[in-house]
Amino acid sequence: MDLPEVLGSSYRISRRRLLGGAGACAALAMTTPLASRGVLANPGFAKYPFSLGVASGDPLPDGVLLWTRLAPEPLDGGGMPMQPVSVAWEVAADDKMKTVKRKGTTLARPELGHAVHVEVQGLEPGRWYWYRFSSGAVASPIGRTRTAPAANAPVDRLRFAFASCQHYESGYYTAHRHMAGEDLDLVLFLGDYIYESKAHDGRPRRHDGPEIVTLGEYRNRYALYKSDPDLQAAHAAFPWVVTSDDHEVVNDYAADIDRKHETPRDEFLRRRAAAYQAYYEHMPLRRSATPNGPNMALYRRLAFGGLAEFNLLDTRQYRTAQPCGAYKDYKNAARCSQALDPSATMLGAVQERWLLAGLGRSRARWNVIAQQVPMMQRIKPRDGEPLFNMDKWDGYPLARKRVLDFLANRRPSNPIVVTGDVHANWVGDLLADFDNPNSAIVGAEFVGTSISSEGDGKDTTGKGRRMVEANAHIKFFNKQRGYVRCTVTQDRWQADWRVVPFVTRRGAPISTRASFVVENGVPGVKSA
Numbered sequence: 001m002d003l004p005e006v007l008g009s010s011y012r013i014s015r016r017r018l019l020g021g022a023g024a025c026a027a028l029a030m031t032t033p034l035a036s037r038g039v040l041a042n043p044g045f046a047k048y049p050f051s052l053g054v055a056s057g058d059p060l061p062d063g064v065l066l067w068t069r070l071a072p073e074p075l076d077g078g079g080m081p082m083q084p085v086s087v088a089w090e091v092a093a094d095d096k097m098k099t100v101k102r103k104g105t106t107l108a109r110p111e112l113g114h115a116v117h118v119e120v121q122g123l124e125p126g127r128w129y130w131y132r133f134s135s136g137a138v139a140s141p142i143g144r145t146r147t148a149p150a151a152n153a154p155v156d157r158l159r160f161a162f163a164s165c166q167h168y169e170s171g172y173y174t175a176h177r178h179m180a181g182e183d184l185d186l187v188l189f190l191g192d193y194i195y196e197s198k199a200h201d202g203r204p205r206r207h208d209g210p211e212i213v214t215l216g217e218y219r220n221r222y223a224l225y226k227s228d229p230d231l232q233a234a235h236a237a238f239p240w241v242v243t244s245d246d247h248e249v250v251n252d253y254a255a256d257i258d259r260k261h262e263t264p265r266d267e268f269l270r271r272r273a274a275a276y277q278a279y280y281e282h283m284p285l286r287r288s289a290t291p292n293g294p295n296m297a298l299y300r301r302l303a304f305g306g307l308a309e310f311n312l313l314d315t316r317q318y319r320t321a322q323p324c325g326a327y328k329d330y331k332n333a334a335r336c337s338q339a340l341d342p343s344a345t346m347l348g349a350v351q352e353r354w355l356l357a358g359l360g361r362s363r364a365r366w367n368v369i370a371q372q373v374p375m376m377q378r379i380k381p382r383d384g385e386p387l388f389n390m391d392k393w394d395g396y397p398l399a400r401k402r403v404l405d406f407l408a409n410r411r412p413s414n415p416i417v418v419t420g421d422v423h424a425n426w427v428g429d430l431l432a433d434f435d436n437p438n439s440a441i442v443g444a445e446f447v448g449t450s451i452s453s454e455g456d457g458k459d460t461t462g463k464g465r466r467m468v469e470a471n472a473h474i475k476f477f478n479k480q481r482g483y484v485r486c487t488v489t490q491d492r493w494q495a496d497w498r499v500v501p502f503v504t505r506r507g508a509p510i511s512t513r514a515s516f517v518v519e520n521g522v523p524g525v526k527s528a
């Protein structure tokens, strides 16, 4: 929210100081409260307040969301006074911030951890911009962002990467550093931005304490992750479009059910509210995603001209519980009658209707469903009944069938599902009926591996090989770390699986392990 009225004379003085090049941290002595509102218009900082970097997100043709958070003591509650603090922002057409196109001030409020979310408007479509914040005499790093192309504009090319699962203790964010150097318009992050688990010994890095439950603990955990310079570089290089999975709250939660701890519903919803608030505070999300208690409106749609429309899903907040077993048992379970309950849902009725209505209406060349858990069937072969991981769409086969039937019957143009969660790369066709090998192919799914979760990983595993053999629609498996780079044109979608050979040490190189393509109008993946 822009509040130009907080611009006072003391603010203007500090602004001249800032433009005069004073980048160093000021002493606390220059603090000047605006008495009537309790606003600190001209704060001083004992330590650098932009310790968590900057970010931008959810680009529209005429604007983008800018994010930062004032946190001079990032790992210890932030270190800010319990007052709103004035923060100025600027958007420029050049990387030296010489040609400022838009600027304003906003408030970093204590009730949101002194996070700042600025919805910039009035920009031109399909253009790079640079931005920075300042507060008191201190300026943030400069970030770069890009607006979306004009609505229905004929766009030749969109290039983006998608990534997920950055368990801090498991390794370094070398993949983010490489991603920051790519030629991209956008990054999609599909969940497990943080992990809630306690600290462990003997890993490359260490969490900051026990399993996180309170708002203060979630804030400190985000601050730990976001203090990583490689992650900051990737945020500063491109706008991100984010959605969350389970570990932003607790492993395998399902709506109001804490599958891991089985805490009472009220207690769990309090935790979920704290987790969602900390998520919002640390992500470049628009105001529409501001949590309301334990609820957060995260699913949304973003268009890139006439070329692509992204449907960002939330497959945790509204789902029914994982069927066919107790916590973790359902990860290797035979399909039981509970899985075939017609009231079982992955998206909830409202989000499911919204998704199908949007796909039905879309005139985009590529219709992207960006979401968390694998949609393709992944049979785990063994003697006797096959096993499934019921935390994935395999645990919700009738809900999946409703989506796949829609793709088969209504035929929205080129459906592509992009997925995170499973710390492995998978490529597969989506079939109208996975139990019929001659079924029509209705789309493609690209599953991206983790940035760091599960450590170094391997090119392949015996389990992965057996699953590729047992599932004819699956074309590729790999368990190294990295991200997926997509180059989308009117005729073709190419996806490149970018992998690093290790994450438990710094400095890994990046390479392309595999590439697959989907041709316009031809459902299903082909080797590039």
Ligand code: FE
Binding pocket: 165, 166, 191, 192, 247, 421, 422, 423, 450, 453
């Ligand atoms: Fe994960």
Ligand code: CA
Binding pocket: 191, 192, 245, 246, 247, 421, 422
């Ligand atoms: Ca997950």
